Amino acid sequence: MKALTRPGLRPDLYFEEEQKLWREMLAGDVTAYEHLIDRTYDLLFHYGTKFNSDRELIKDCIQDVFLSVWEKRNALNPEIPPKPYLLASLRRRLHRLASRLRMDCMDYYNESDIVFDIEFSVEYQLIESENDRLVASRMTEMLNELPKRQKEAVFLRFYNDMEREEIAMVMDIQPQSVSNLLQEAFKFIKSHWKAIVSLALTLPF
Amino acid sequence: MDHYRDFSLGEFVWDKPFRSWVLSPTREEDETWQSWLDANPDKRETVERARQLVLSIRPANASLSSPEKRKALERIVERLEVRGPEVVESLHLPWYAGRPARIAAMLVLLAGLAWIFWLRHQPKAIGYDQLVAAANVEMRETVNKTAHPLTVPLEDGSRITLDPGSKMSYPAHFSSSRHGGARHTGARREVFLSGKAFFDIAKDPSRPFFVYANELVTKVLGTSFTIRSYTNEREVSVAVKTGKVAVFSREDPDATEKQSSRELTGVVIEPNQQVVFVRKTVKITKSLVPEPEVVANAGAAPHFEFDEAPVSAVFSALQSAYGIEIIYDKNIMDECPVTATLTEMSLYEKLDLICKAVDASYKSIDGRIVVEGKGCRNN
Numbered sequence: 411m412k413a414l415t416r417p418g419l420r421p422d423l424y425f426e427e428e429q430k431l432w433r434e435m436l437a438g439d440v441t442a443y444e445h446l447i448d449r450t451y452d453l454l455f456h457y458g459t460k461f462n463s464d465r466e467l468i469k470d471c472i473q474d475v476f477l478s479v480w481e482k483r484n485a486l487n488p489e490i491p492p493k494p495y496l497l498a499s500l501r502r503r504l505h506r507l508a509s510r511l512r513m514d515c516m517d518y519y520n521e522s523d524i525v526f527d528i529e530f531s532v533e534y535q536l537i538e539s540e541n542d543r544l545v546a547s548r549m550t551e552m553l554n555e556l557p558k559r560q561k562e563a564v565f566l567r568f569y570n571d572m573e574r575e576e577i578a579m580v581m582d583i584q585p586q587s588v589s590n591l592l593q594e595a596f597k598f599i600k601s602h603w604k605a606i607v608s609l610a611l612t613l614p615f
Numbered sequence: 616m617d618h619y620r621d622f623s624l625g626e627f628v629w630d631k632p633f634r635s636w637v638l639s640p641t642r643e644e645d646e647t648w649q650s651w652l653d654a655n656p657d658k659r660e661t662v663e664r665a666r667q668l669v670l671s672i673r674p675a676n677a678s679l680s681s682p683e684k685r686k687a688l689e690r691i692v693e694r695l696e697v698r699g700p701e702v703v704e705s706l707h708l709p710w711y712a713g714r715p716a717r718i719a720a721m722l723v724l725l726a727g728l729a730w731i732f733w734l735r736h737q738p739k740a741i742g743y744d745q746l747v748a749a750a751n752v753e754m755r756e757t758v759n760k761t762a763h764p765l766t767v768p769l770e771d772g773s774r775i776t777l778d779p780g781s782k783m784s785y786p787a788h789f790s791s792s793r794h795g796g797a798r799h800t801g802a803r804r805e806v807f808l809s810g811k812a813f814f815d816i817a818k819d820p821s822r823p824f825f826v827y828a829n830e831l832v833t834k835v836l837g838t839s840f841t842i843r844s845y846t847n848e849r850e851v852s853v854a855v856k857t858g859k860v861a862v863f864s865r866e867d868p869d870a871t872e873k874q875s876s877r878e879l880t881g882v883v884i885e886p887n888q889q890v891v892f893v894r895k896t897v898k899i900t901k902s903l904v905p906e907p908e909v910v911a912n913a914g915a916a917p918h919f920e921f922d923e924a925p926v927s928a929v930f931s932a933l934q935s936a937y938g939i940e941i942i943y944d945k946n947i948m949d950e951c952p953v954t955a956t957l958t959e960m961s962l963y964e965k966l967d968l969i970c971k972a973v974d975a976s977y978k979s980i981d982g983r984i985v986v987e988g989k990g991c992r993n994n
Contacts, residue, residue, distance in 0.1 A: 440695070441721060447688055452679060459677040469687050476691050529675045536671040542664055549628075550672055568634060569674055596629070603625045 432492040494576040526562040560595040627665035743809035758782040772817035781810020815839040854889035886938040888982040910938040919957035947990035
């Protein structure tokens with residue numbers, strides 16, 4: 411029971427394993443390095459494509475992130491959580507790249523290319539009742555209407571199971587700002603939730 | 616967990632521990648939530664709805680195929696080798712430190728790890744020998760060492776036909792209603808099978824008949840069916856010829872309840888349906904037998920000759936002849952007249968022909984036939 415009421419406690423085995431790979435990798439273990447890439451690659455790729463739709467560019471950036479991690483391995487802290495660190499590096503790199511490109515060819519790349527954007531969608535076949543399909547579709551619309559930084563915080567927290575400090579690290583902001591972003595997102599969701607449900611349902615809720 | 620009592624649908628959907636249970640449950644979380652649900656059955660519906668919402672609303676992710684990922688991964692490691700200081704040193708390294716040797720060593724290591732992983736994650740198979748050993752009454756065993764099917768009559772009038780190479784254990788005497796096992800509410804007839812056999816079971820509702828075949832338990836009241844359960848095969852299957860049987864897995868947490876229930880619970884299968892248990896994934900699926908036959912007691916000899924008949928008449932004739940439910944949209948399809956002689960064809964040949972005639976297609980889903988067509992209004 412306790413495990414569920416204490417916020418922030420999660421199935422630790424998985425995370426410990428990642429931390430272990432990270433430590434071994436920093437100590438120079440190539441096999442651990444490859445395992446770590448294998449485990450985090452999908453997340454990094456999906457996260458990267460939220461900033462830029464150029465797949466090859468994303469893959470190049472991820473490659474640079476991992477190569478620089480290897481080069482700097484003697485200087486890196488073995489106790490920082492690897493996932494947020496890697497995401498943060500990728501995010502920085504994408505930003506840097508975009509600003510360089512912006513300088514080179516002013517019109518082609520503009521501000522919007524480096525902003526996180528994500529589209530939520532519904533898999534309707536997973537929902538049994540017609541009402542709930544309607545609820546799901548409205549809820550998705552609402553998620554898609556959130557401001558982009560709130561969306562990013564929601565994505566990292568609820569779809570990648572990250573803690574406040576980890577999100578702060580990835581987005582390069584204060585933990586307090588993460589809380590604010592999430593709070594605003596939920597204020598928005600809650601204020602529309604009643605309307606959604608009363609629209610979709612005539613049953614008592 | 617008490618605060619969950621007052622949770623609304625929306626609160627569940629955005630509750631992190633709840634999402635964590637839905638999206639990647641650990642055994643511990645599963646137990647906690649199941650026991651909470653047992654204590655709060657009125658929240659079951661809300662929780663189920665929230666679960667579906669959590670599962671269905673996802674960020675749209677760009678697809679990344681595994682070959683693409685592998686290629687990207689290899690590219691990183693290659694670059695590493697080029698950049699790394701090892702390259703310079705490699706001239707002076709002994710053979711076993713060279714790159715091919717290291718790759719080979721790594722492959723051997725990975726293969727070893729994979730093997731250990733595979734060994735540890737094999738679901739424990741439940742076999743005939745353990746089952747028979749666990750029975751606490753005097754057992755008889757019949758092994759069919761001949762090259763022909765062997766029929767074994769049992770004292771209750773049931774007849775069991777063993778395929779060559781199959782064996783069966785059964786008690787010398789079935790317990791009667793009076794002397795039923797102390798733990799169980801009623802008497803039962805229990806046999807154990809390894810291999811393949813056809814069962815023709817005498818009706819006796821007061822003593823249900825159980826067949827234990829590896830992981831599957833089949834419960835019947837009186838009927839005939841085939842079980843295929845070889846210890847070295849990956850699947851265990853039960854196919855019904857007449858009547859109804861219920862099948863469930865031994866591992867099913869509700870197995871004891873299902874066994875003692877007066878009704879048939881579990882996966883209930885009817886004539887021409889079968890249940891296949893995939894041992895590796897511990898998954899039970901229901902489907903149609905490969906070659907459905909006309910059910911023996913389908914009333915008068917079914918006739919399959921149609922002259923300008925509405926398609927619904929054809930389907931209902933097939934439905935009662937084979938005892939298989941056929942699902943189709945009556946409103947759309949019923950305007951399609953069918954003229955055909957369908958005798959001496961298998962069920963699937965018949966369906967092929969009808970569907971071709973009315974421009975429809977059919978699928979076999981969950982032991983039923985689903986027909987989809989656009990109708991014939993324009994003809």
